[in-house]
Amino acid sequence: MFSSPKEFLTLHDVSGKPLGVFIGSEIWETCKNEVLPILTQAMHPEPVVVQRPPEPLKDWEALLGYWDFTYPPAYDLVCENCGAATDDWRADDPRKFWLTAANLGGLASFQCLHCKSRIMKRHFKKHVSVECRPYVDKS
Template sequence: MSQEHVIEIFDKEGNSLGAIIDAEAWPAIKPILAREFGLFSKQGPEAKPEPMQDWEYLLQYWDFPYPPDYDVACGHCGQQTENWSKDDPRLFRLRAASLSGLVTFICQKCNARIIKKHFKNEILTETHPYLDDKDALKEARYNTSAK
């Protein structure tokens, strides 16, 4: 691998901040990062703690005309619960919650992502099946020929 595949980034004092590795070099670098730093392992969503504080903030500032909802259903595998926060073990793990009313869960059975969008007068729910591989249409591409 030559130097042209790596762009080093420095702050104004010259301290190293990091590096950008282009797409051509990535296949060679990824296994090294996985081995040396334990990155990209398939530990699943339970590797990160649930952001319960974010959920509590949403409840604290709840201004929708309906009560908070705790039911979650997976449109992919059919698993469902009336109160995700009381399940032991969890059937769905909270992945994200924002004051805007967007709440995301991960199904513990099939790893699908369930998104609940709380609007003023309704809740819309989406289920996105788990994909083991990244969608090629959503990958970032960089023009490496420009200097």
């Protein structure tokens, strides 16, 4: 397709790491209609829309409905991993934390929307324990 290596040249830095590619004008005219959409997409990717499952707010409301602990419910959360914090996770706009689970046993679990860590609040009769676990990609 091309007659000399000068029409296609890989550029490297001092350490040999590839920096880019120079394509001669003749080759570019031949392939630009196929390559330009790919380059444009790479430079301006579509925003990724994250689909989260709905929050189990009915489970949270059931926990509050049967609340018999010696302290009032607390809505504050802190992510020990990235430092995100809120006084009321329900009122944030945009949200900082997402309720992922709640049950009558007193467990409420949240995901930090900044770093994906899991924050678990375990409600006991006289105290709350809070644990923050960093996100681990399972793939």
